[in-house]
Each structure stands twice: as structure tokens, then as C-alpha cells.
Amino acid sequence: MNIKEIREIIALMNENEVTEFTIEREGFKLCIRKAGGAGAVAAPAPAAVSAAVPAPAPAAAEAAEGQYIVSPMVGTYYAAPAPDAPPYVKVGQEVDEETVVCLIEAMKVLNEIKAERKGRIVEVLAENGEPVEFGKKLFRIA
């Protein structure tokens, strides 16, 4: 896909008031999003191509927020259910709504955190055993 084709897609999106467009092929993913005027979101696939869509308004924070799994509580972050167990998820792993991604322990209450969306873990943003605050970003997901 070349820049001319991407321009055409954007033009079509603007004409038809389409706010999001994703195309995926072997080793290639293009995602163009105009969430409330947000810029394009870079896709993490190896040969990702990003294209900026002219935005009439400042980038919306929600669009970026939606890409993170955050802690619902103050507590301690655990990547695995037991010290010698493998972590719940690894970078590159596909997850869905029901996938448990980690544990947050607060006062011995174990809270299984689910991905709550489909996607792929791109980055782990917390250290095993790290104290986390409410709203702390734990994973980046795409």
C-alpha cells in the first residue's frame, strides 16, 4: 500500500464521515482513527503504517486511554498467580475480554484483573510486586 492509496482512504473516510478504518494483512496493519478528532493511532504490527487525519479539534484523551489496562485499586501488582508460576500474560499475547492479565492484591484481597477488551499486549508497564495506585497504567494493549 502506498501513500496515494492511504490518501484516497482518508478522502473516502472524510466524504462518508467514517471515523475509523483498519486493514490487516500478513505483516501489515493500518489503522486510521478520527475519534472525536484524535490523530491516527500507530499500530504495532511490524510494518505498521500510520497516517494522520486532519483533526479539527485537539486530540481526545479517551482515545489514548482506551489503549491501556489500568489498576482499579490501590494495591500490589502481581504478574503471576504464584511466585513460581508463569505470568498470566506476555508481550505479544492476544487477549480477549475474559483474559486475566494480572493480580492486584490489596490487604490480602486478590483481585483478578481482566483485559476487558480484545487485543494484543504491547507493553507491560508494571513490575512484579510493585505497589500501584488507582488508575495506574498496567498494560498497553493494541
Added chain:
Amino acid sequence: MTAVDPDREDVIVGELLGAPAYVSGEEIARRLRISRTAVWNRVNALRRLGFQVESHPHLGYRLVRAPDALLPALVSHGLVAEIVGRRILHFEELRSTNDEAERLARAGAPEGTVVVAERQSAGRGRMGRAWVSPPRKGIYLSVILRPAMPPSRTAFLTLCAAVAAADAVRRCAGLRASVKWPNDVRLGGRKVCGILTELATEADRINHAVVGVGVNVNHDPADLRGLEATSLKIESGGEVERVGLARALLEELDGGYAALCAGRYGDIVRRWLEVSDTIGRRIRAESLTGERLEGVATGLDEDGCLLIRLEGGATKRITGGDVRII
């Protein structure tokens, strides 16, 4: 023989338990609106469960001895609780009552459902630790709750559960159980009851919580070899009746949960402080990744976290990990 409806058996147990002497089969049949043959069949089913029921041709039936089993009919007989124990499911064996409760909760089981097992083949504590669960010696139960509160407040659930377990032990075994922060119930510094609370959250609300309670009731020293644990039997020198203790535990949990739902966090903390042995003591807190802090426990903060004063005078709050009194 056709399958017996456990609920009907429970009802018959209720009839017999509540009676001072013989109850006629006719009377039971009339009250339960079943045939006399059905009564007879169900009494026989009870006998197979280990109930000793005397039958007399003219007088009817009399319950001589109930089995040492945490059967719903026995536990719920005379149970005074609003939510906890509304429905009790009994299993001879489960891998873990928390796992079964979790499965039921996901399938939509109502709040207050209790899962109880006579033994667990894979009883567990936190972080993959095992909970020793020999048959008919302990109480292994889990309660499904659906508290309408943000996940950040659920620390109080564990404080409530600990107070409830300590109170139930005090009531039934007459032993002064104390609580080590946040929820280990102990006698003479040894663990007698463990609590494992697991949450399933969705965004900023709790879908359900499973509160698992394991009590070492009639465990012998051999059952607990190598563990820093004890049992009510070891401490009191005699067997403790499990049914009464299970019932008291559900009642205390229910009371604590009512306080929690009403937002009476101050009451919960006050009750916890009354039964706790942690405050004022020198402690070592160790996170599960090995980070250590030592100091004197000074109290709880408004989130239920433990406050400790370090050597240098600074105060730190402990949100998890293991705490030892040293």
C-alpha cells in the same frame, strides 16, 4: 430407587430437629404435603447420609443423632442471617470451595450462596499456597457476595471476615482468638483460620467477591505437622461441634457484611481493633517479592491499611504481603 430431592430431605431434618420427641409420619406428611411413603423414603435417605433416626410404629420418627456433616439442613437450622447462607450447597469433596464458588458466581449464583465441602483435595491460600483440608475435621466454605462498592473499598471485606471468624471461634469454642493484620485468625500465635478473598471486577465495580474461610476445627497435631498452625481441638482439648461453628460463622459474616453494605466502616475498624493482636506490636512486613520493613504497628488508616512507625520515626502504610509479629 428414584433420586431424592435434597431440599425435601432438608425439610424433614428441620421437622425432626425442631421436635422435642417423636413426630408422627402422618404429621410430617401433612405439613410437607407429601405422602407417608415419601416421608418414609426420605427418612431412609437421611439414614444413608448418616442420620440415626428411630422409627416407632405408633409414635413416628425421632432423630437420635445427626451425622458429623455440614449438611445444609443442619447448618441452616436456626440460622439467623439475612443474606449469608440463603442457599447452602454441600459437597463431600471439592478441589477448592473458592473455585466452585467462583464458577457458580460466574454462572449467576445469587449473593449469599455458600459452598461447603467436607474435604478439599486442592485447598489453597494466597499465591498458590496450600490449605490443609482433611475430611470432616475442618470447616471449608466459601461465600458469594455482590457488594455494591468500588473495588478500592473491599479491604474492609477481609477485615469483616476476620472479625467474623474470630467471633465465631470465641462464641463456639470459648477460646480467645485474635486477628493478625489483616485477616489471620490465631490462637496463641498460631493460625487457626485462614481467609482467602477473591474479587472479580468490571471496570470500577465489583461483579462478585468470593470469601473463602478455612477453620482448623478438629485437626490433630499430625494433620498440621510442619505448619505454624493449630486447631480448636488442640487448643481446647476436646472436639468442637462443626455444625454449630459453621452456623455461627455464617451469622457473624452476615452481620459484618450488613455493616459493610451500610457503609459503617468505622464500626468495622473498631471491631477489628478489639480482636486484633497486631497494634502496638513490633512487626516485620514482607512483600511477596521480598522487600522488608520493620517497625511498630500503630493503627489502621481510613482504607484499612496497616500503619507502621519505622526506626527513624517515619510512618509507612502496608497494603499487602506478609506481616509477622516479632
